[in-house]
Amino acid sequence: MEKRAKFFRYIIANVVLIAMLSVTIVLVSTMSFSDSIPTLEPVRRGKSDNSVGLAFVVDRNDNINELLEILNQKNVVATFFISGTSIIENSSHLKQIYQSGHEIGNRGFFNVDHTQLTADRIIDEIDLTHKLIYNLIGKAPDLFLPPLYSYCETTIEVAKALGYITIVPEIILDGQMTISNINNILASLEGGEFLAMSPCIATIEKLPNIINSILEKNFLIETIGELI
Secondary structure, eight states, X not given: OHHHHHHHHXXXXXXXXXXXXXXXXXXXHHSOGGGGSOOOOOBOBOSOSSEXXXXXXXXXXXXXXXXXXXXXXXXXOOEEEEOHHHHHHOHHHHHHHHHTTOXXXXXXXXXXXGGGSOHHHHHHXXXXXXXXXXXXXXXXXXXXXXXXXXXXXXXXXXXXXXXXXXXXXXXXXXTTSOHHHHHXXXXXXXXXBEEEXXXXXXXXXXXXXXXXXXXXXXXXXXXXXXXX
16 A cells, blocks of 8 residues: 555656646747847946046038037037938038047938848948048047937947947937926936937037036046047
8 A cells, every 4th residue: 555655656746747847848948049148238328437428410510610619619529420421411520520539430321210221231321431431530430329329139230240339328418408408307417428419500509508517517528439
């Protein structure tokens, strides 16, 4: 009788073990490969505690002279992410920005959503602009900001393969924001953060106030490259 009880306990134990193994196998088989790989992310902020970065996304050449004049008056350097179309339209502005001591970044060629592009098209967007910049200023950029701040893992992978770090700032200041809204955003500003904006006329009008607000918080203003 005792032998029969031991036999049944042995059978039950093995049935339970087999059931547990089956559940484990099912779970592993249903896990996609991407679940085990960390999602690629762009760099959103730097490592400094006492500095922030200013970035200007240039798709057109309007207001560049006014923007450079304000930055020069405030003795501030920034990073300019420039599109290929704006370089084709007016290459002298690229040279002027660079000669003024600012950092040049790549913004791709057209103002297109990279989540809708193939890897080959993304390569063309970045590489063509890269060549335009290098041929005009003799220095290869290594920072890339996707058009429309829109990206996918392919964007980051392609940019990395081309020697670029993908940047997507956490703070984007829309020129249509009121000074009050901008000041509310700047009130919680932390060291290492990037602030991105376009050089539209509304931004130009608010820029002195933005710079003053940052400096009043005892932050230094540096290029994105310096912060990372």
